Amino acid sequence: MSITMHDVARLAGVSIKTVSNVINDYQHIRPETRERVTAAIEELGYRPNLTARGLRSGRTGVISLIIPDLRNAYFAELADAVMRAADAQGLSVIIEQSGADREREIGLLGGERKQKVDGILYSALALGEDDAYILNDVDTPLVLLGERIFHGPTDHVTMHNTEGARAATAHLIALGRRRIAVVGAHRGEVIGSAGLRLVGYKQALDDAGIEYDDRLVAEVGGWFRSGGAQAMRLLLESGVEFDGVVAFNDSMALGAMRVMQEAGLRIPHDVAVIGYDDIDETRYTLPTLSTIDPGKDEIAEVAVRFLVERIANPGTVIEPREHLAAFALVERESTAVVA
Amino acid sequence: MSITMHDVARLAGVSIKTVSNVINDYQHIRPETRERVTAAIEELGYRPNLTARGLRSGRTGVISLIIPDLRNAYFAELADAVMRAADAQGLSVIIEQSGADREREIGLLGGERKQKVDGILYSALALGEDDAYILNDVDTPLVLLGERIFHGPTDHVTMHNTEGARAATAHLIALGRRRIAVVGAHRGEVIGSAGLRLVGYKQALDDAGIEYDDRLVAEVGGWFRSGGAQAMRLLLESGVEFDGVVAFNDSMALGAMRVMQEAGLRIPHDVAVIGYDDIDETRYTLPTLSTIDPGKDEIAEVAVRFLVERIANPGTVIEPREHLAAFALVERESTAVVA
């Protein structure tokens, strides 16, 4: 079948363990022996069997990334960033989609699948604070992403939701806009991206002495383009006036922009628009979309690093850590200054 | 540590092999024994160790999907479809990004990574026909996707590129358009999406008795939004007249649309536009984009099926198969009939 250590050992005239030692850079090996072994490895084209190594060591070299949906640009880009970060650590990534379904999100933590994996990056969308206890039952190292659960029992890497939304809103205010609509609220939600970002929006209004007007705040179920479009339709029908829009993600911003354009509104002339996430697409729409870059690369890099640390030190108890990535305001055409 | 078959065996008062037999649905087990074992499994919360099983059986239950870039919507959606299809077969998917870099595309076939995986779905973008021999050296079951290599030594699942482009072009002609520009050509390319789709374009012109005009055909390097935008800028600058655009993928179509709109052209009134791929986004742009649905789900489903068959029958020689997914014309606003 395939070449094993035994074959290499036989060819090099040493024991199988010596081959293992050479491969694992054991200190005490005569240079000559080492050379003979590496030559044999070369000649036979030997590759260590990762499954066997995994069985022996209990590691697989694979981590899983659980996300709601890869078709969502934000998560596709996050996955991309995670894969690059994992690659740098010599890890492979299995992606699992939960479809933002609570049952499935919980199920993915328990299933057999978990066995294939040294650790989990867990980006839940349907889970709530009350579900935090579930994370206790997971024996696999786990790093939580997103903003559904705070101060849970695991490491947590997320973004400056409130501050980002505040900066976005402040940016519109600085342009002179006073009637700023929100697309993507979840009324009553305290945490979660929607809750946190709404707080930031209110803070920015407060800072500028602008009164909060509930009629300007549009709820959206799923944060897709269609939701943004639908919310904007309702806003327009309601007759409430506005000259700025803060959308809680870019997809909704784009959906809303489409509806406004259909209705004959000019962006940014009549309405300035800003999104959140800095997905690639925002660079190419008409107009290009101003947005908040939440620091995806940093999130991925730190999350993988946390996970690797936990994987490398199985026994050790590490206090749950929290990391908030730096964000940045990205100014594009949709919030350009108009004459 | 964790619970093994030994624990279950001890609790159920049977041998470890009997536990294995129960789990693997071996025929001859007394119902009573089976019950005792399953009860023990239940009680202990036993899960088979997949690594050990993998070592014994030589299977890992993981396949890898090699694609250029997850940030590209087409590949993200393809990955999504593949993961669903794999899930249905109880397989996990490791995604590897090649960045459309030839070296890396080749390297990914050789690396240690391959060991973690029962089979490979291989969507190359930089490889050429001359590289087909590389596929011979791969001992892992492999199914090729895309259109860089035809009649290679492996199964191949792809789409009706030529027919799709022909239908797209014919659709514009049916609308009365006669000066139809192309965005995304690669001059001199015979196969590859660009080459095949250009053939379809020409066929449709031929069918309608329209003469091919080289000035209408815009080359694009990478098939991104920016490329489509750039190509359209050049087309407009060149002064050549056109009333229709066939873009060889949706991203380029959107980039081109953006430039046309900036230039004051109305879509579909002045120029009708059709893309290729049916990425989700096309449903939400302004105007919504007509396109060719290449049958991503079918591609994913068939590719996984082919791969699973090869994995299940290691010794057997199966003649390389070719599968072309059915495509569909999706009519949206960008090719609506105008008064």
Add this chain to the structure above:
DNA sequence: GCGGAGTCCTCCAACGTTGTAATGTGACAA
């Protein structure tokens, strides 16, 4: 009550690797 044909279950040996402990080999000091 014995042979034979099931049926049910167990024992042993793998799969390919690595950790542990032990063994072998010189060199050098006592």
Add this chain to the structure above:
DNA sequence: TTGTCACATTACAACGTTGGAGGACTCCGC
């Protein structure tokens, strides 16, 4: 000469599972 020590290598047993061979038991017909 012997003991000690550092280095270099090896034997063996795991990791948790499954395939194969075979053993024990039951049931049947004669």
